[in-house]
Amino acid sequence: MLYSELFCQSNFSFLCGASDPEELVNTATFLNYQALALTDECSVAGVVRAHAEIKRNRLPLKLIIGASFTFAQHFSFILLCPHKQAYAELCRIITNARSRSPKGEYNLAEWDIKSVKHCLIVWLPSLKKEVDQYWANWLKRFHSQRCWIGIQRLLDGQDHYRFSQFTDLSDDYSLPICACTGVLMHHSKRLPLQHVLHAMKQRTTVDKVGKVALSNAERTLRPLSKLKKIYPSGWLNETKKIADQCQFSLDELRYQYPKELVPVGYTASSYLRECVEKGIKKRFPEGINADVRNTIEKELKLINEQAYEYFFLTIYDIVQFAQQQGILYQGRGSAANSVVCYCLEITAVDPRQISVLFERFISKERDEPPDIDVDFEHEKREQIIQYIYHKYGRQRTALAATVITFRFRSAFREVGKALGFPESQLGYVLKNINRRDRTLPWQSQLVQCGMDPSQVKVKQLITLVEQVLGFPRHLSQHVGGFVISDGPLHELVPTENTAMPDRTVIQWDKDDLETLALLKVDILALGMLTAIQKSFNLLNKQFPQPVSIPFITGLGDDKQVYDMVCKADTVGVFQIESRAQMTMLPRLKPRSYYDLVVQIAIVRPGPIQGEMVHPYLRRRHQQEPVIYPSKEVEGVLGRTMGVPIFQEQVIQLAMVAAGFSGGEADQLRRAMASWKKNGRLYEFQEKVVSGMTKRGYEEGYANQIFEQIKGFGGYGFPEAHSASFAVLAYVSCWLKYYFPAEFYVGLLNSWPMGFYTPSQLVRDAQQHHINVLPVCINASAIEHQVVFFQSEKAIRLGFTIVKSLSDKAKECIVKNRPEKGYQYLAEVQQLSLSRSDLEALASANAFHQLAENRYQSRWEMMNEEKNLPLFCHNPTQQNFNFAPSSVDNLVEDYAATGLSIEHHPIALLAEQKALEKYCWASELIHKPNKSLVRIIGCVTGRQAPGTASGVTFMTLEDHTGNINVVVWQATARHQQQPYLKANILQVDGVLEQSPEGVVHVIAGKLTDRSDWLKKLNVPSRDFH
Amino acid sequence: MLWLYLDFYQLTLDALEQTSDEKSARPCVIYQAEVNQIVQRNALAKERGIEVGMGMAQAAALSADLNVIDYKQERESGHLQMLACALYQLIGDIVVYPPSCLAIRLDPSIKFYDGLMPLWQALVTQLRQQKVTYHFATGWSIESAKVLAKAKTNAVFSDRSNIQKALQYCHLKHTDLSAKQISSLARVGIHTLRGLLALPATELGKRFDNALITYLTALRGEVYPHCVYFHPAEKFSQTIEPTYEISHTHHLMPWVRRLLDQLAIFLRLRNQITHSLTLTLYFREQEQEDFEVGSACPLSDAATWHPLFELLIEKLTLSEPVTAIGLSANTTEEMTGENSDFFSDRFHYFAKMQLIGRLQAKLGEDNLNKPDLTDDHRLDVIHPPHSARPLALPDRWQPLFIATNPIPLSKPSHIQFGPVRMQTGWWDGHYIKRDYFITQSLNGELLLIYKCSPEAQWYIQGWYS
Structure with a gap:
């Protein structure tokens, strides 16, 4: 007997289906089904996964694409796609239904169903006689040739009525009957999960959901033997007839890029070549050598073979627009690192400097889709997005989806609620569970939170949370992945509304697009590009030679810049600014562009968890020989001294050492990306280890390689991205070294971005002997500026630093400023600024030229009478005698601007208290290793990275610099109060100084000194 | 005028301690989820470094075995009403400021107690019986007494100079000024009442709205207070919230008995009787449930109500733990000779209940x-x-x-x-x-x-x- 299940919903019917598409197709194959129709509710979001699983495992199962719908409460039906036109029709119907509703809902119109011309219809009558007769008539009238009655036998006490009523309908209206189940689970053991999902949907608990829940597990994939028993054979055979008609496969989908990109008279190939040739003249004005020419030809040939011309041309078109608008951008990704991309001005990576990278352009062998992400200035990305929408129209453009899945927190909270645990208890447990504690899994930590894992209910909670992890919850929009097509996009894939107005999103995510070899263009935002562009703008006002990224990279590796980098003087620069990166810099000592590429990739969870950092450092400093087990491995790992640092290397290793084919390597890459979600990576362990041992590698080495692959899982950093990031890192370092004032101003004017607050950036600028001048009503502009002060470059803070000052006020002050500046407070008061604006300026001490002190000026500004012309020149009465102390000034500085130029809390403390026994940040370097020190500082950061097994890295700031403090888990546990609460912390500890000069203080005793300066509230960046 | 202000700053905690048989051995906090703040904490929680105003995450990090109880304003207001009732026996001029403060006008009652200190002692004795903790102070107006109490002055002043002196040092955060006003004043260096009171009203008037001026006038005692004095409720309605959740019905009865005792006192003081009571059970998650218990004849004494409630509770099944128990008298009547009517129709309801109860007892619950x-x-x-x-x-x-x-x-x-x-x-x-x-x-x-x-x-x- 051949049976095809025609009604099956996966977990992409959110909070309804309790199995994922992969589980469903695997089980259907196991049960010998002929075909399975995946019919999620008004959605095809899960079909690509099912399709991919069938292809990956070569399952002998036909996948039928379809969707289920309910119209006007009682008219439920399934649409199935026999061919491509039907599929386009289904996509159109879903798109229409979704576009009429807010995100996550749909609203069919009768016309939608009437207009079905190609899809097959399986009608699921409602058991309401009159309603069913109406719709039977309707279907008979419009779709008599393509309609079946779907009958479900669910052993729920209704089968008898269903059978008799539906048979009557079939007889009366000559509609054939087919059997179907309405599958919600691949296996009956998923019933509890289905109940829980249903309870979540109903916003209630499983014990209260009552009779609307499933009464049994019959809505599962049932064995053929059982189906044979419960359905007449004719109904079962009918499913075969339907399945035989359905010949559509997702492989048929072909994606056409917008044709208008290619001018008349050109083919895509010839136009791309012309653009490249034009680019060669611009990028290589002195001409190109034979090597570069060969590479270009090789790349163009590959692009042509893979038919990727339109992809490159689309990005070319977008970056051309960015150039016209003066928007800074940078391409990255494997395909971006090609000479073609350099010529098309997609990237600024000069191939002559880093030729080593260009071997790994598009990998035909690995069968990966080309990957180009383009970062734009974060403040101007919207312009690019609007350009795309404008050029191609909303019908042809949509964002890729991101499937939001149940993560631990949401899973625990929602499953717990559905099981009836009080919300306060769940909240408490979630706050106490440390997911980063690798020694104690969350399940075991429940005991400490008062949940007894031996209790049945707690056991159920654990099991169900584990099951639901990774289940899709809803669709969201990808950060910037655009899909642009030649024809209407909804013929290819349904689109739906997002929470953001005027944005549409397709129902597939980036993995789905990859599976179907559909290309997306990533339009991303990067704050550092904004900062760099702003610095360039400042420089280009001063110098005739325009400074740009290619200009800086064209100058070659600069020794002095790298000297600065090696000293970890990198606050504010791109990527290598974090504390972990700064600790690594003096150890790795980057001296060239490629060193920076390695530096950026090495301080990542992948290499750290794979324990690759120390071997690399030892080999780099010749403390350990560099040995390769084979020539092939040397070819892959040669450039990183035998240690895999990049994701691509791991993939290549699997190919050359373990004999993976291109397709298998691509599967490994995907498994690595998602192994935290589905753990599929383990499927490759056997293949990697046996593949390597077969090829003569030692088993120990093979296991070590697999451990490293695991370390990369979810955290791998591709060399291609690192290469582009390294360019920006270098450019920002170059700016910081040669033009620090412009660099800091660029950063401050682009904030919020990066790792550091304006306060920390300003302090760093001061430590680099740059004068920072306060906000002044007569000297400041809206933004921060580079000015000359005492014949040196200085930074004048702009009005943007003043908290709660409106944009209108900023403009008004600058626009109306008299030539000689404001002479009286009353003049400013006459500008009709709001009182809150005036008060904000006063508190920021912007009136220091006009008033005695900020209290006085604020008091003046609060006087509403002064806004009236008659009273504006009345002298202030002498009844207000408040003047701020240094501490008051400090508090006001922080409150009004978030930073203080003149005062540092620790400096103030040092003035008031005898702190001779304390060691300042600047003195630590001169202390001997292992000496006992007492330090004090404002806590500006607490970081407990997952890779550091419970260690917290604290940053203390005193008036001379930053101090790195390491707090072991035991120390933190025993001194929780100061560890968690202190704003000003005293640490008694042991100084550790590495040979490279990296200084840490290992915390012993922690003492909270916040009360010494209680009013001060220095913001701390905690636990990122 | 002389006003006493009482700030019961941990009323929920105190009420929990009262209903609990032993002092809590675990750190316990009262948590207000809407603002993510700890609003009350016991001594053990304080020892662990938990402070009022802290967020949940930080509190949880400081103490892993924290007992967290949700703050409910209505519940706290209920406790305050009970306190006001208790104090009403001693003094009549009470103003209730829910959820946790009382103001009491002392000057008219001083003469009845032969001086301020004996009156104060009487109040202290009553408060001690109620087992509550509080901050207090006296002032020439409600506002001044309130500021001093909030500033934890804990002193009973009788002369103006002492009150004035104490007020000078009070921080503005203890006043009724809005957060915005306090912040505005702080931003010009004024942090205490001393600075604020030194400024001429005309200058303040140019910078602040009338509310601030009105408040300062009230603080100085220059206006007659607008307040509504407390009158005890006419209807009995009380709720007890045990520290633990009750899962078995037999644990319910002691609490019900306690409520019935309070009802009896309430009715006796008013010479009233009732023939219908509502027992309300509050659950952890699900909606509260009401159970009406009627008596064939109106009753006032607890002993007569007990068996009826026992009958009710015996047949209850708790689908989830009970977090609080409430009792209210639905209607009350003056006790007269006519209430002794044993032959009216109202008897049937009681009879039905009694019959069901008896059948259950006789045949077993499963057989009914x-x-x-x-x-x-x-x-x-x-x-x-x-x-x-x-x-x-x-x-x-x-x-x-x-x-x-x-x-x-x-x-x-x-x-x-x-x-x-x-x-x-x-x-x-x-x-x-x-x-x-x-x-x-x-x-x-x-x-x-x-x-x-x-x-x-x-x-x-x-x-x-």
Whole structure:
């Protein structure tokens, strides 16, 4: 007997289906089904996964694409796609239904169903006689040739009525009957999960959901033997007839890029070549050598073979627009690192400097889709997005989806609620569970939170949370992945509304697009590009030679810049600014562009968890020989001294050492990306280890390689991205070294971005002997500026630093400023600024030229009478005698601007208290290793990275610099109060100084000194 | 005028300690979720470094075994009302500031107590009996006493100079000024009342709205206070919230008894009787449930109500733990000779209850059945409906008479309908996996029978009428 299940919903019917598409197709194959129709509710979001699983495992199962719908409460039906036109029709119907509703809902119109011309219809009558007769008539009238009655036998006490009523309908209206189940689970053991999902949907608990829940597990994939028993054979055979008609496969989908990109008279190939040739003249004005020419030809040939011309041309078109608008951008990704991309001005990576990278352009062998992400200035990305929408129209453009899945927190909270645990208890447990504690899994930590894992209910909670992890919850929009097509996009894939107005999103995510070899263009935002562009703008006002990224990279590796980098003087620069990166810099000592590429990739969870950092450092400093087990491995790992640092290397290793084919390597890459979600990576362990041992590698080495692959899982950093990031890192370092004032101003004017607050950036600028001048009503502009002060470059803070000052006020002050500046407070008061604006300026001490002190000026500004012309020149009465102390000034500085130029809390403390026994940040370097020190500082950061097994890295700031403090888990546990609460912390500890000069203080005793300066509230960046 | 202001800053905690038999051995906090703040904490929590105003994450990090109780303003206001009732016995001029403060005008009552200190001592004694902690102070106006109490002055001043002196040092955060006003003043260096009171009203008037000026006038005692004095409730309604959740009905009775005792005092003081009480049970998650208990004849003493409540509680099944118990008198009457009517119709309700209770006691609870609708696929699970949605009538195949304890099928029977598969109830320990069939026995009875697996025993679940 051949049976095809025609009604099956996966977990992409959110909070309804309790199995994922992969589980469903695997089980259907196991049960010998002929075909399975995946019919999620008004959605095809899960079909690509099912399709991919069938292809990956070569399952002998036909996948039928379809969707289920309910119209006007009682008219439920399934649409199935026999061919491509039907599929386009289904996509159109879903798109229409979704576009009429807010995100996550749909609203069919009768016309939608009437207009079905190609899809097959399986009608699921409602058991309401009159309603069913109406719709039977309707279907008979419009779709008599393509309609079946779907009958479900669910052993729920209704089968008898269903059978008799539906048979009557079939007889009366000559509609054939087919059997179907309405599958919600691949296996009956998923019933509890289905109940829980249903309870979540109903916003209630499983014990209260009552009779609307499933009464049994019959809505599962049932064995053929059982189906044979419960359905007449004719109904079962009918499913075969339907399945035989359905010949559509997702492989048929072909994606056409917008044709208008290619001018008349050109083919895509010839136009791309012309653009490249034009680019060669611009990028290589002195001409190109034979090597570069060969590479270009090789790349163009590959692009042509893979038919990727339109992809490159689309990005070319977008970056051309960015150039016209003066928007800074940078391409990255494997395909971006090609000479073609350099010529098309997609990237600024000069191939002559880093030729080593260009071997790994598009990998035909690995069968990966080309990957180009383009970062734009974060403040101007919207312009690019609007350009795309404008050029191609909303019908042809949509964002890729991101499937939001149940993560631990949401899973625990929602499953717990559905099981009836009080919300306060769940909240408490979630706050106490440390997911980063690798020694104690969350399940075991429940005991400490008062949940007894031996209790049945707690056991159920654990099991169900584990099951639901990774289940899709809803669709969201990808950060910037655009899909642009030649024809209407909804013929290819349904689109739906997002929470953001005027944005549409397709129902597939980036993995789905990859599976179907559909290309997306990533339009991303990067704050550092904004900062760099702003610095360039400042420089280009001063110098005739325009400074740009290619200009800086064209100058070659600069020794002095790298000297600065090696000293970890990198606050504010791109990527290598974090504390972990700064600790690594003096150890790795980057001296060239490629060193920076390695530096950026090495301080990542992948290499750290794979324990690759120390071997690399030892080999780099010749403390350990560099040995390769084979020539092939040397070819892959040669450039990183035998240690895999990049994701691509791991993939290549699997190919050359373990004999993976291109397709298998691509599967490994995907498994690595998602192994935290589905753990599929383990499927490759056997293949990697046996593949390597077969090829003569030692088993120990093979296991070590697999451990490293695991370390990369979810955290791998591709060399291609690192290469582009390294360019920006270098450019920002170059700016910081040669033009620090412009660099800091660029950063401050682009904030919020990066790792550091304006306060920390300003302090760093001061430590680099740059004068920072306060906000002044007569000297400041809206933004921060580079000015000359005492014949040196200085930074004048702009009005943007003043908290709660409106944009209108900023403009008004600058626009109306008299030539000689404001002479009286009353003049400013006459500008009709709001009182809150005036008060904000006063508190920021912007009136220091006009008033005695900020209290006085604020008091003046609060006087509403002064806004009236008659009273504006009345002298202030002498009844207000408040003047701020240094501490008051400090508090006001922080409150009004978030930073203080003149005062540092620790400096103030040092003035008031005898702190001779304390060691300042600047003195630590001169202390001997292992000496006992007492330090004090404002806590500006607490970081407990997952890779550091419970260690917290604290940053203390005193008036001379930053101090790195390491707090072991035991120390933190025993001194929780100061560890968690202190704003000003005293640490008694042991100084550790590495040979490279990296200084840490290992915390012993922690003492909270916040009360010494209680009013001060220095913001701390905690636990990122 | 001389006002006393009492700030019961941990009223919820105090109330919990009172109802608990022993002092809590665990750090305990009262947590206000809407603002993510700890609002009260016990001494043990304080020792661990937990402070009022802290967020939950930080508090939880400081103490892993923290007992967290949700803050409910209504509950705290209820406790305050009870305190006001207690103090009302001593002094009449009480103003209630929910959820946790009282102001008491002392000057008219001083003469009855022969001086301020004896009056204060009487109040302290009553407060001690109530086992509450508080900050207090006296002032020439409610506002001044309040500022001093909030500033934890804890002093009873009788002369103006001392009050004035104490006020000078009070921080503005203890006043009724808005956060915005306090911040505005702080931003010009004014942090205490001393600075604020030194400024001429005209200058303040140019910079602040009338509310600030009005407040300062009230603080100085320059205006007669606008306040509504407290009057004890006319109707009895009280709620007790035990520190632990009650899962078994037999633990309910002591609390009910306590409430009944309070009711008796309430009624006796007013010479009142009632014939109907409502017991309200508050649950952790689900909606509260009310149970009305009537008496054939109006009663006032606790002892007579006890057995009726025992009857009620005996037959209750708690679907989830009880977090609080409330008791209210629905109607009260003056006690007169006519209340002694034993022969009116009201007797029937009581009689029915009594009859049911007695039948249950005599025959066993399982043998007493009545028609019921239940929102559960399982036929033998009966619990009160939770949802607001109307309950559907039983499915067509379900019989009218259902045995909650199925009976093994001993005689042959012919299958007429089925199977209906039931596979549910995994969440509450009563998981079933059964195939149901309708059968006809040899003597013509229509039965609903089931078995759990092909080899298992058949059971009768119900009979069709």
